[in-house]
Amino acid sequence: MVENLFEQNILWAVLTAVVWGCAARGARRLAIRPAAALRRRARLGLALLTVALLTLAVRAGLALGLVATAGWLGGADYVLFGALPPVLAAVAVAALAVPAYLRVLRAAPAAGSDPDGSPLPPGLRALAAGDRLVVPVQACCATTLLGAAGTLHPPAPPYTGPFLVHILLGGAVCGGLLLLHRRRRAALEARGGRPVPRARQLVRATATVTGLAVLTAGGCTLAAGQSRLPDRTSASAHAHSGTAPTRSVVDLTGDRSGEPDRRFTLTATDRTLRLASGEKVAALSFNNSLPGPELRVRRGQLVEVVLVNRDVADGVTLHWHGVDVPNAEDGVAGVTQDAVPPGGHHVYRFRPDRAGTFWYHSHQQSSIAVARGLFGALVVEEPSKDQRAPFDRTVVAHAWPVGTARNSPGGPHGGGALSGTNGLGGTLRTAFGDDTRTRAEKVRAGTEVRLRLVNADNCPRTYSLAGTSFAVAAIDGTEVQGASEVRGRLLRVAGGGRYDLTYRQPDGPVRLTVVGDANASADGQGFEGCGQDGAYGTGRTETASLQLAPNPSAAGRVPAVSGPLFDPLHYGSAAGAGPLGRSPRFDRDFSLVLGNSLGFHDGSPMVLWTVNNAVHPDIPALVVEEGDLVRTTFLNRSLDDHPMHLHGHRMLVLSRDGEPATGSPWWTDTLNVAPGERYEVAFRSDNPGLWMDHCHNLDHARDGMVLHLAYDGVTGPYESGSSTGNVPE
Template sequence: MGSACTMTMPMDHTDTSTSCGQSTPVTSLQAPQTAPSVKQFTLTTRVVKLNIGAGKTVDAWTYNGTAPGPTLRVRQGDLVVVKLVNTLPEGVTIHWHGVRVPNVADGVAGITQNAVKPGQSYTYRFLATDPGTYWYHSHEQSDEQVARGLFGMLIVDPAQPTERDDVDAQIILHDWESLGGGITINTTQQVSRVSAQAGEWVRLRLLNTRNHPLGITLVGVPFTVSALDGHDLNKPQPLQKILLPIGGGQRFDVRFQMPKDGMVRLVVTDEQGEVLQAPAALIGPDGASSPALPASLPLNWFDFSRYGEPRVDEITPQSHFDQQTQMVLGRQLGFFNGQFFMTYTINGQTMPHIPPITVSPGQLIKIRIVDESGDPHPIHIHGHTFTVLSRNGHPLTGSPVHLDTILVQPHESYEVAFRADNPGLWMDHCHNLNHAAHGMSMMIAYPNISTPFSMGSDSGNIPE
């Protein structure tokens, strides 16, 4: 998977094979063993009958008995040590979505580790270098296991906070359709409540764990989008009557000051902007009057490419790029894993036939992503944070935007760039996990990096 290593991934889930010359194994790409501050956690997987409201109970797969799993909160600079204990009937992992971990801690079965088998455990170690809102989930048969409940939020508080939040709450949107349920906020498909008093500053950390995009807005107060994928925006402006399009795996931090009277309602829509009757969230004091659920909303979608104010940034469209490449997203009927159905492609190919993007340490890499498939695709790059350079050929006019997952709508194109500063073998895939499981997944590979692990039904390592 680099200049000195090759890996083949058969379509029928039989094991991969790896051949390398002199190389560095991913198992050697580790975090330090000690640090001035260490935060330790244990996450144990188990099956739980989860009541999600409206008379619905689902047989969830959970971390520590809840879905979402426990929110892990650490401070920038902490060494994070997480022991995963598996009691489920099949193997699992934990991927730290958006976190720039060392390669061995990335949690991808068959590339950076073996899936943790029933009765076994595995310990992840990484430095929390970047503050912000992140999340974790299984990356073993992720299309099925995330849907069943193996996910949670990770918050990295800044070493020196710059904003005061009186209330800091998570809003995690999940879809239990595969288990007979509906869309939930946190643990309920009815109304979730956040306590806040008049005049207090509220931060809502929004996460979409489902495959398909949703729209989110607030009724009853102007708000700002203060961060995307955990990374602050420069001088965000107040918004009203606007929908935030949040794709699978993406995070939005929104902030507002509670009004003197009444409550604030968070409204969820489908990807066409149609208001969903459930779920919803109410933010405010007990007993306060609540804004009515609107029958419809103006179809005015948030565009981050024109939001906030410019500032000097390390990577710009004028930067010198050591390598430029393209990802054309498509779909076509074809055979995959021995079956004939709709496949999702990058540059006309499905995994494992998509050549990796091979990079060298220190290089500045530009990727043009074009969606010709007719479906939206949230594209996620592991192990790196990228800068968005342009949307539909037009450079950004607002704040610099740094992401790990970008929602590319049909007929849209984006140019993004990243510094190759984290050696390893990294996935680059659609976070509609069903699309990834049907072909839309490739690799970013540094030269002379090898893996001792293999993918396929024989090994039990099936990351998508």
């Protein structure tokens, strides 16, 4: 319901402005009508005014409905900038303009009484051109236009200053309209009530349209220029209290001494590769593998990974998605390191303190790098080998842009906002790993199976596990307490998220598949974005699949399940008072409204993906001190899903849409916030540094849906921007 209110607010904001524009034009031209047409025109104007007032009432009701359902957080700007000013003007319309229209109707001559079409007599003309009839309607038209602009491109909070500016601007416009109308009325009297000659009207109309076009072009040029990203920007450019100890990101490293327990080398290359199913991909890859090699380590081991960039021209890094590494090991270009150039290398060292399913990917131009293959799975196992399932398989889902040419133009804004491939061309083919076909494997009946699902796409993926009941053993690398078996449930995994499923292999086949459109154009043609039934579009077409059976050659195809979606909010068993205690006291409270607006980003016009009505780098950092207990509210009032990913920390889900989480503690590092949803989450600020907090639909992040979690006193030498070579997204 809430997402419908957001959409309806935008629609009615535009519709209300159009209707009031028609009403204002009718009121302004009423006095130049022939006497014979006055009664009919006055009735039409009054009817149009009634419709305009009704549309404004609907508009105000929708804004108040947002406040009632989504809270002041969800509707404050729509009320303050979209509804309140025109409602105040509408009060003047009802008090002044409507009675003036009625007086004109009573005084207007009957139809047919003036067949010559002569102008209105002075007394009647004074009524039809009166300030009370015309100016309130024009003022309401102006405020609805300002309200539509405020709805399509709302200001960033806090709202006090912008609201005062909005009111003062509206007042100035209304005063200007009054002066302009009086001047026009004096000119009308000087002409004896006759309209301006058509030739002069045409000249005036042409001049008006030209002036508006020049103003619009000038405003767009100015806005485009102001939206240009700075050549250099720093994630540490936030206010510091001056009381916290000063530390640099450079010093917040992993264990730099001692022999590593596991050592890996990942070499990034740019070349065309073939998937196992035969399709060609203009790939960026690690070790010439799509995806990159799976890294398996044990909890507590010292892990060393050497990243070598052989020939990826724009540079590369390694980010350990979901692993709470020290800040200097986080691998974000321009925040925790510089991008590794061709021929360069970088060494990462860390000790994972939690077993689970994670993944790694480049965080330099990540919207392009991940789409083309610079990612892989990272599995952290418990120290004891006895805790590993006999059949343990990682299943990485990704939509590969097949049939693309190397060095296809992507650019900073290539492709549609929902395309996920940055305009690389070709066709998206969903694969498990590097295989777009159904893959069959032999698993003996009675074998304990663990499937580790990794969604390496921008959009949420819907999975079906058919042929058995199963338990959701872990979410985003954290084990679920009291996980019970479910059957016939679809699983919706956030972009960048992970689910671990466990079951005992039955005598028959078990089939894992992704539900969604099998083929979509990578340049955005026919591409429907993050639909509710799958990653791409709203169809239920089955795509890549994995079938496990004691006898794969004899097993028939198991159809996908069609049951309801699995809901983690009440799954599993709660742990006493919970991780935060029964009545936690929060040191910090943040509210993040995820939205859309029309505007410019880095000089290009587009639908912006915003946080609190702003885009990076204009979104203020969330500043915390070490040890703070932090509560964050996410509200999505945009038209798409946003998998919000916080680096370096896990978030505990407290509630969704006001409904408390009552199952196993739901810890997540990538929380999918669907349109209209509101989540409350909490985390402990126990990992000092400068951390990204962004939408993991990497196209959205590229277009500005990025902010930072910044610890007071932590600074860094790294910068991002066109002159630095560091482009995190």
